[in-house]
Amino acid sequence: MPHKYKLLVSDIDGTLADGSGVISAADKKALVELHRAGIKVSLCTGRPAKGCQAVLQKMPEDGFHVFFDGALVCNSDQTQVIYSRPIKKELLSEICVLAHERGLTL
Numbered sequence: 001m002p003h004k005y006k007l008l009v010s011d012i013d014g015t016l017a018d019g020s021g022v023i024s025a026a027d028k029k030a031l032v033e034l035h036r037a038g039i040k041v042s043l044c045t046g047r048p049a050k051g052c053q054a055v056l057q058k059m060p061e062d063g064f065h066v067f068f069d070g071a072l073v074c075n076s077d078q079t080q081v082i083y084s085r086p087i088k089k090e091l092l093s094e095i096c097v098l099a100h101e102r103g104l105t106l
Helices: 025-035 049-056 088-099
Strands: 007-010 040-043 065-068 070-073 081-082
Touching: 025 040, 025 088, 049 065
Parallel strands: 007 040, 040 065
Antiparallel strands: 065 070, 070 081
């Protein structure tokens, strides 16, 4: 019988992983069971994709994930990008100048 759900989307910090980035044994088991049931699991996080590698390595590789608060949607190794909306270089340059003038660290 087909499942009612086809996709589970989860945040990482404080949801899928604890404050140290550790996924509990129960959650790892649940990820395996979801995969076996044909339910895809995707991460949705404010982190950059490279900053999620430890978590991504524990997940099935067939999913797509949301990074940078929605600015990038791609597979685990970033070889298939579905959506990308980076900050324009001009705006980024302006932000860096303003942060430097105000003594802020980016």
